[in-house]
Amino acid sequence: MTSAPNLRLINVRQPNGDMVHLSIENGLISAITPAAQASSTPTHTQSIDAAGRLLFPGFVDAHAHIDKSLLGLPWYHNEVGPSLTDKIDNERRYRVEQGIDSYTQSSHVARRMINAGTTHVRTFVDIDTEIGLSGFDGVMRMRDEMRDELTVQVVAFPQSGMLARPGTVALMEAALRNGAHVVGGLDPSTIDRDPKGHLDTIFDMAARYNVDVDVHLHEPAELGALSVELIAERTAALGWQGRVVISHAFCLGGVDDSYTGKLIELLLKNDIAIMSHGPSGSRAAPPVKRLHQAGVRLCAGNDGIRDTWGPLNMPDMLLRAFLIAYRNNFRRDDELEIALHMCSYGGAHVIGAQNYGLAVGSPADLVIVNGQNHLEAMIERPPRWLVLKGGKIVQSAK
């Protein structure tokens, strides 16, 4: 990373309401002092007066699909059928017909993410026997070019099915050899129709390439619950506690209370995290507050952003926190805090962002916005006044 100049942010408001001055040296937070305490800025250091604006740690999008976003392209007229397979087949066809380029699209989305204060993203990149590694290669190129502005973690993801499409596993392994950080799975029963085979293959790759696991699980009720049990068994067998995420996990809200309780015990025992993006249409959704109170690690993401699956998601984690709060009927301050936590510290923990946060020694990945307090900012979603990545200014509206 190229070194950013030293910087002092004065009069920023911490989430606890305290007004502080922040010193940034060599890309890290080097000192935090109460604003009431008189201190001078060394003449060689640039100083920015935030005039009491709010300080957030950089937002973490722990689940995106930026290789296939249509953001920036002409409006996509969505006439897609209702089933998951309709959406997968339609996307594959459209992407080839239109020559959607993952490097161009992911660069565009990454820029929009940065402008909205996202400093870390875990993105799932489609790998299948039609496009091979072209989507993966484009995202890796974007990741390398933008590494000073956004930390990108790439998941090798079999969106079109894995065992059902022979040749896919070899391509996923090629991606893992070439720098993919995480191996992804997808609805082991309903897509591959072979839950044991699908999950055994995923966990075998995880072991051989020493990577984390992140499984999309849209399967409802008891079917999804079975997949959770099978994932937990394999997590325990491999000793992969703390390294597995189940994304969406609609089934956690689709079985009876006592069964949900048993599944939560399994998640805790194996330290499996849950990603929820909030809205789930008419489907059940994971009970975010109950999971949080039980101690399950939670994170959130924008999922597919303006793509052939749907036009509604945007690359803004304050909006995501709002949507999670809305979906879960959150009203109390302590409930809204859960949604914000998922989009920041929760996601950082899940994707392994080192020393994340607002402490001395943390990377200066920071967002500053207007607002009375952090919860109000989540509702108002003001423009991001200043965004820093590693102490470097990457977005400024000031």
Ligand SMILES: [Zn+2]
């Ligand atoms: Zn997804």
